[in-house]
Amino acid sequence: MDFNDTPAEAEYRAKVRAWIEANAAEYLEPPAAPYGLDEFVARSKAWQAKKHDAGYAGLTWPKEVGGQGLSPMHQIIFNQEESRTYVPTGLYSIGLGMCIPTVFTHGTPEIIARYVPKALRGEEVWCQLFSEPVAGSDLASIRTRAVRDGDEWVVNGQKVWTSFAHRSDFGIIVTRTDFDAPKHKGLTMFIVDMKAPGVEVRPIRQMSGSSDFNEVFFTDVRIPDSHRLGAVGDGWKVALTTLMHERLAVGGKPRHAPGYRTLLEVAKGIETDTGPAIERADVRQRIADTYIADEGVKLTQMRALSALSKGAIPGPEQSIAKVVVAKTMQDMSAFALDLAEGAGLAVTPGSDLERLQQSYMWSAGLRIAGGTDEILRNIIAERVLGLPGDLRPDKDTPFSQLKPL
Template identity: 55%
Template sequence: MNFEDSPEEAQFRAQARAWLAENAAEYRKPLPENMTEAETLKMARAWQAKKAAAGYAAITWPKDVGGLGGTPMERVIFEQEESEYNLPPAVFSIGLGMCMPTMMAFATPEQQKRFVPKALAGEEIWCQLFSEPAGGSDLAALRTKAERDGDDWIVNGQKIWTSGAQFSDWGILVTRTDPTVPKHQGLTFFFLSMKSPGVEVKPIKQASGGRGFNEVYFTNVRIPDSQRLGAVGDGWKVSLTTLMNERLSISENSQRGINFEALMKLANAVDGARGPAIQDKAVREQLADWYAKYMGLRNGRYRTMTALSQGARPGPEASINKAVFAAMLQDMASFGLDLLDTAGIAYDPELEGFRRQFAEAYMGSPGLRIAGGTDEILRNIIAERVLGLPPDIRADKGIPFNKVPTGAN
């Protein structure tokens, strides 16, 4: 494992650092408090357009589609340098990290020319319409159906946990077009305008107070066949392309929320029964345990970065890191609230920043154990694909989807 930049990477880091110093100076200070969604989007679009003009919006993309033609490691380096600034929320991450790679793989050249530049420049925002209420973590169990009607498809159904749907212009959508074949074989993939008649977006208010997720309902939504990606019935293959890019789009800097340094700061700032909490042996013992895990996660990310730098595919550490980090974040948030004592029960946006973030993390951290693959799914991936253990028994294997037993049967 190599902890140092290569000469070429060091040169790119210096260039990125200099560009950010010149173009992101206004983001050295914290963002204004209580910005409206419209204000946030305006700021995010402006920053995205500036990055796109310099080629930094999609570093690994080819130059002919607006990218920099760079390496995955250069992308990681830029994200590391960018993380030093208080930038607008990454509202384009789904579109650029998941939707556009799928469009570039399956859309026509004309469609790519129409949609990719606008997404890259922040002029249009995309969302991913995958999860469904009855499917859980099994994407192939989806029930949203699309039926052929001449040159169009009529879509009816529901998606859930769709990030950013409330302000998205376009979305990618996987549907069931043939329920008489096994579940992975009867899927078809589309893209559509989120302003299409029959599309209804309902925000989900979270316990943390956030409203980033949505339910999306489709009632006789008409999608032209020209907006189909891949062959009819080949939607699972297209979905895998999206999911692989989703994993690649997750980087070290996407792990937002509290970290070990924040917990150390809190332990030094609050008083326990006999002075600062950091002097308590039980507190120090718990901090030492989390420090060991924290360093393990950090070194795991270094392994991934080294693999990317050498042109290799990253190993299983991405799944391992996510499974460990999500549970650890929840435990750290709970411990932080305990250190705050009765003040820990207050969830007040006006509280001092580092104190407030423990309440926010406590409310939001359970979702991280679901998003991007539940704990159980990740453990199965590690067990089956890394350790080579026998796969789980699948009662629906080889059975037509409409014959799979349900709770209603």
């Protein structure tokens, strides 16, 4: 495994770095205070438009849909350089990372022409409407119903944990169109206008103080059949396209997330009954555990980069990185806050302890988003280690005969 750029990759990296330094000068340091939602959205749209106009949006997308037609390594290099800054990008992580690739893979030419260019420039924001109160990790158990009425479909049901639904213009929604088919075979995917009559978005207040997640209710929402993605009943196949992109997107460590170095600095500044925390054997052991986990994830991701550089597609090994990252973040943050005792509650804004506090509150969601730990461990067991698959007695049972949990 060679961790160094090829000459061509090094040349591209230098070009990207120079462009970012020239165009993201105000984001080279963290903001003095968190942005309000309106400012975050405005800054996100401005940065996405700037990337688009410079040819740095949709790097791996086909040229015929407005992308650059470059290799995954070009996108990775750009992401690495962009991650050195504090530019706001999260508003588009769902839409451009998961939704729009699904649209241009399964949509008609007319749908692609209408939606992809505006999304790529950041003019329209997208969300992903998958999870439901009784169907989280078991996505095929959804109950949101779509019934055909001439050239339209009438949708009724509820989705939950939908990121940025309250700021989205459109979404992709998976629905159940056949309750008498087995649960994986009665699904159909659509594009839905988030401003359409009958769509109600309710932000969910999180313990971190933010409201990124939402629950969304659909009451007699009408969707044209022209906005169907894939064939009727092929929703699971279409959803797999989205999920493949989602797990790749959430598999790595979040930008600027605290790591073992943060824990090391916090331990240096905490006094315990026996002296500085950094001198305690148990503290040093936890720092070492975090370092090992961080390095393991780094090397696993390097393996994926190595595969990409050779033209291969990273496999289910990406699930390993997500399982380790989420659990390590939660365990490390909880340990640091316990070690700080009362100081772990009344943190100073901008301090390492505040970063760890935010990490602790966010990491619980990270262990669910993009597949729970349990689902991903099954993927690792079955597709990486080759162990026997779980028994699935409901696989061929009509959905209407299944009892909800």
